[in-house]
Amino acid sequence: PELERHPMFPEGVNVGAAQVISTSEIRLRVWERGSGLTRACGSGACAAVVAANRRGLSGREADVIVDGGRLNIEWTANDHVLMRGPAAVSFIGSMSDSLL
Numbered sequence: 835p836e837l838e839r840h841p842m843f844p845e846g847v848n849v850g851a852a853q854v855i856s857t858s859e860i861r862l863r864v865w866e867r868g869s870g871l872t873r874a875c876g877s878g879a880c881a882a883v884v885a886a887n888r889r890g891l892s893g894r895e896a897d898v899i900v901d902g903g904r905l906n907i908e909w910t911a912n913d914h915v916l917m918r919g920p921a922a923v924s925f926i927g928s929m930s931d932s933l934l
Contacts, residue, residue, distance in 0.1 A: 838867050850875065852882040854891045860898045873902030873924065880915040883907040 837849050846867030853861040862882050864875035879898040886892035887909060895908040905919035 838865060848875070848878070850878040850882065852886065854886050855899075857892050858896050860886055860892065860896055862898050862900050864900070871901075874900040874905070874919075876905065876917050879905045880907055880909075880917055884909050884915060 837843075838846050840847070848867055849865045851863050855861055860879075860882050862875070862879055864872050864878045866872050866875065879900060882898055883892060883894075883896045886896065887894055894910070895906070898905045898907055902922070902924075903920050905917055908916045908918075910916065
């Protein structure tokens, strides 16, 4: 989106849009600089739950729905943020030794 290349962010920026569906469910889509729309973003999912909770919109634990699936995020009483969810291979490739 235009925000990724806004002059305020000369090196680019990741952009996440979160929709609070209920106190226990958030929908998140993330545009990562240089990559575009991604299937998931763990740090973005964690940030979405903490931000929603601080605004009184969610509990300290919520499921975050991303294009790649569902992540369970828990913001613990001692301020750790835990993420549980599936992992999948999205790409396999190789690199020439000359590039290493």
